[in-house]
Amino acid sequence: MGNVFLNLMDQDEVKEIIESLKIRRRIEKIDLSDVYKRILAEDIYAIIDLPPFDRAAMDGYAVRAQDTFGASEDNPITLDLIEKVGAGDVPLKTLGKRKCTEIGTGAPIPKGADSVIMVEFTNTEDGSVQIYEAVAPGTNLSARGSDMKKGELLLSKGNLLTPERIGALSAIGMSKVPVFTKPTVAVISTGNELIKPGQELRHGKLYDINSETISNAVKACGCTPIYSQIVKDDYDTIKNKINEFNHADVIITSGGTSAGAGDVLRQVVDDMGRVLVHGISVKPGKPTLIGTLPEGDKDIVLFGLPGYPVSALMIFNAFVAPFLREVAGFPGYNQKKESIVLKLSRRYHSARGRSHYVLAKIKGNVAIPIIKDSGAITALAEADGYFKVPKNVEIIEKGEEIKLIPFPSF
Amino acid sequence: MGNVFLNLMDQDEVKEIIESLKIRRRIEKIDLSDVYKRILAEDIYAIIDLPPFDRAAMDGYAVRAQDTFGASEDNPITLDLIEKVGAGDVPLKTLGKRKCTEIGTGAPIPKGADSVIMVEFTNTEDGSVQIYEAVAPGTNLSARGSDMKKGELLLSKGNLLTPERIGALSAIGMSKVPVFTKPTVAVISTGNELIKPGQELRHGKLYDINSETISNAVKACGCTPIYSQIVKDDYDTIKNKINEFNHADVIITSGGTSAGAGDVLRQVVDDMGRVLVHGISVKPGKPTLIGTLPEGDKDIVLFGLPGYPVSALMIFNAFVAPFLREVAGFPGYNQKKESIVLKLSRRYHSARGRSHYVLAKIKGNVAIPIIKDSGAITALAEADGYFKVPKNVEIIEKGEEIKLIPFPSF
Numbered sequence: 001m002g003n004v005f006l007n008l009m010d011q012d013e014v015k016e017i018i019e020s021l022k023i024r025r026r027i028e029k030i031d032l033s034d035v036y037k038r039i040l041a042e043d044i045y046a047i048i049d050l051p052p053f054d055r056a057a058m059d060g061y062a063v064r065a066q067d068t069f070g071a072s073e074d075n076p077i078t079l080d081l082i083e084k085v086g087a088g089d090v091p092l093k094t095l096g097k098r099k100c101t102e103i104g105t106g107a108p109i110p111k112g113a114d115s116v117i118m119v120e121f122t123n124t125e126d127g128s129v130q131i132y133e134a135v136a137p138g139t140n141l142s143a144r145g146s147d148m149k150k151g152e153l154l155l156s157k158g159n160l161l162t163p164e165r166i167g168a169l170s171a172i173g174m175s176k177v178p179v180f181t182k183p184t185v186a187v188i189s190t191g192n193e194l195i196k197p198g199q200e201l202r203h204g205k206l207y208d209i210n211s212e213t214i215s216n217a218v219k220a221c222g223c224t225p226i227y228s229q230i231v232k233d234d235y236d237t238i239k240n241k242i243n244e245f246n247h248a249d250v251i252i253t254s255g256g257t258s259a260g261a262g263d264v265l266r267q268v269v270d271d272m273g274r275v276l277v278h279g280i281s282v283k284p285g286k287p288t289l290i291g292t293l294p295e296g297d298k299d300i301v302l303f304g305l306p307g308y309p310v311s312a313l314m315i316f317n318a319f320v321a322p323f324l325r326e327v328a329g330f331p332g333y334n335q336k337k338e339s340i341v342l343k344l345s346r347r348y349h350s351a352r353g354r355s356h357y358v359l360a361k362i363k364g365n366v367a368i369p370i371i372k373d374s375g376a377i378t379a380l381a382e383a384d385g386y387f388k389v390p391k392n393v394e395i396i397e398k399g400e401e402i403k404l405i406p407f408p409s410f
Numbered sequence: 411m412g413n414v415f416l417n418l419m420d421q422d423e424v425k426e427i428i429e430s431l432k433i434r435r436r437i438e439k440i441d442l443s444d445v446y447k448r449i450l451a452e453d454i455y456a457i458i459d460l461p462p463f464d465r466a467a468m469d470g471y472a473v474r475a476q477d478t479f480g481a482s483e484d485n486p487i488t489l490d491l492i493e494k495v496g497a498g499d500v501p502l503k504t505l506g507k508r509k510c511t512e513i514g515t516g517a518p519i520p521k522g523a524d525s526v527i528m529v530e531f532t533n534t535e536d537g538s539v540q541i542y543e544a545v546a547p548g549t550n551l552s553a554r555g556s557d558m559k560k561g562e563l564l565l566s567k568g569n570l571l572t573p574e575r576i577g578a579l580s581a582i583g584m585s586k587v588p589v590f591t592k593p594t595v596a597v598i599s600t601g602n603e604l605i606k607p608g609q610e611l612r613h614g615k616l617y618d619i620n621s622e623t624i625s626n627a628v629k630a631c632g633c634t635p636i637y638s639q640i641v642k643d644d645y646d647t648i649k650n651k652i653n654e655f656n657h658a659d660v661i662i663t664s665g666g667t668s669a670g671a672g673d674v675l676r677q678v679v680d681d682m683g684r685v686l687v688h689g690i691s692v693k694p695g696k697p698t699l700i701g702t703l704p705e706g707d708k709d710i711v712l713f714g715l716p717g718y719p720v721s722a723l724m725i726f727n728a729f730v731a732p733f734l735r736e737v738a739g740f741p742g743y744n745q746k747k748e749s750i751v752l753k754l755s756r757r758y759h760s761a762r763g764r765s766h767y768v769l770a771k772i773k774g775n776v777a778i779p780i781i782k783d784s785g786a787i788t789a790l791a792e793a794d795g796y797f798k799v800p801k802n803v804e805i806i807e808k809g810e811e812i813k814l815i816p817f818p819s820f
Contacts, residue, residue, distance in 0.1 A: 032608075033622070036626045050788065052611060052616065053613060087603040087643070088602030088603035088614055089602070089614055090613050090614040106601065107603070108613065147786040147788050155791060162626075162817060163626035163627040163630065163723065164791055164793060166626050167620075167623035167790050167791070168787050168788065168791035169622075170607050170617055170618065170787075171617055171619050172607075173608060173609070173611055173617040174607055174608075175606075175607045175608025176608075191497055191498065191516065193516050196585075197442055197582075197583045197584055197585045198583060198584075201583055203463060203518065204518045205498060206462065206516065207581055207583040209580040209581050211580070212442060212576045212577055212579075212580045213573045213574065213577035213580070214573075215443070216446045216572075216573035216576050219446055307515070307516070309577055309581075313573065376556075377460065377557060377580075377581040378557050378558045378564070380574040380575075380578060381574055381575050381578035383574060
């Protein structure tokens, strides 16, 4: 393969390579009560008329409109009450001339009736009802199929299932819903110095941060993270761990990608599959690796992120998140749409020749750049997002506008 | 109590009443891996220095900076290699004059050393290292506590736990995290006509929509819905169901609140506790009921929403959601901040005297109002949010700006 790492690739080139990667989407049917924020995998057509029958839109009396013509406050018309129908009941009697049926909101309109008089405009006495208002046919009723007819498109494949859309599925009585299966993403932190939060910290050791930041960022992309143990930075250990996750759709590692002595991931991926990218012309995040690992009739996509937590999460957000959202069918977060234009709080000076991602905090309509080294985890805790500095830009002056890309926390 | 329903209250009056309601927040400690999108219940201080020791920021050689002074490409300086320290290892030897230690990124700096030469500026030969660059003390190392010192504030009570902030908790090794317990919200649909999705639809029956829309909207507010069965619209059934949910913080019913024949919720709440609001001067949603039910040393808050799905969800979003987010400590969705200014696609005519909430769809920078009756569930499936028409406004002209409040789906 040659030393791809020495050929740093441009961001756009890397994005093209990522866009060419494919993962087969799977579909599953799940209970209606579990579909919140899942993605619909098929077009859904109304399987019944909505509403399914002519129903009363108000409490009152179902009438033949023509019987009410001429009725007014001064000149009520009297109709015979033949039946009472509440919501959920079925009317048994057909309405003849000068008859009426007491009816509750949502109840079916009896045969023969064509409108409803609101209870406020009536008076009941001894089995007859005085009507104080004339109505046109169709008044205060919702006709069968007036909202949607059987066979019409209700929701589309790819729709995010919000409370409103789940309501629409309920309306047609759907109890099992076809959604895209969440892609599974194995998250592996490599590094001999790393220990798990909760363990005792001995000299030379650091708490593993990337397992948590990356796993949770994976959730925000509509995918399911598979937590791994921390693995030592050596060839066999990393190779075995990758083999263990051959059921995952995507594997994300962090650490073990730099060109230094401890670099082994490159070798593992070279031996197991294909390295597509090793090195991106961007700061932070230069040593990023992208590869594919053949597994049965599919390819597992592997992203090797830098070890530094800030670098790892920035590269994740810039390159991995759009890919994961795409394979999850998850439309939520779109960088172009969602960026916020803010003024820079201070002059920013950047080294030329590499694009830069700069963390920033929002304060009113101002972006405050957070200038810390990429090992600084507190920078992450403070940041609301980041902005890009193109590689040919050296200085952004105080007060110039930048486009802040907020972290996709939801 | 008198007939509160006949005294329709203004929106602002109702909002004040809701703001005066209190629910005691509870705290629980949960596993770090489960904290995504939960709310931190305590201030968190760094319990260790970050980083916890002086560490190498690059692969290379730990040196005493003064030993490198004068070194250049043409004039390398040679140092004796005394030890190799990888990430995770502990250096055992103290660095004397003209000595160096091979060091991996993240490894502790040995005693005596004060800087790191990147491996790119060195050459190794037979136990000695040629240095081609002079460095100042502190170069390529991250000093203990430089990111954050033990005892400093890392995260604040009320912080939403995003991937970045979860990373900060990992950095200090926290494995159990104090978060606010999610308030529990019982969701009850009342109506004799309602059946559960999945069941056979007989004449006169309708599928229950509100259980799903409201339960999922409750999730979007950071609360845990408790699903109920559908209950018949009669006094004893509703009262028993409310008693069954005396462990909930909030109870939300829909249906059974209008002034018509089937109205029983008002009576139940009057008998069990206190009706605070019955009737809001807003369309849709006039028959909304708000009350409190004493339970031990607390009050359960009860919201009685209208039965129509669109009305129920609009009232939920306008009145109930801000309350639930507040009691959940969930900062996510703030109506004032998040509204979007759009131009109206067509003239909108509204009846005076009541505020109106109008569903709308976003297309580019235009809001298309969705004019359907409030029984129409398809309106919900299409809508991206809603805008308010104040009660003294009768007409909004085509092209006028409105503030669209998007549905809080995330």
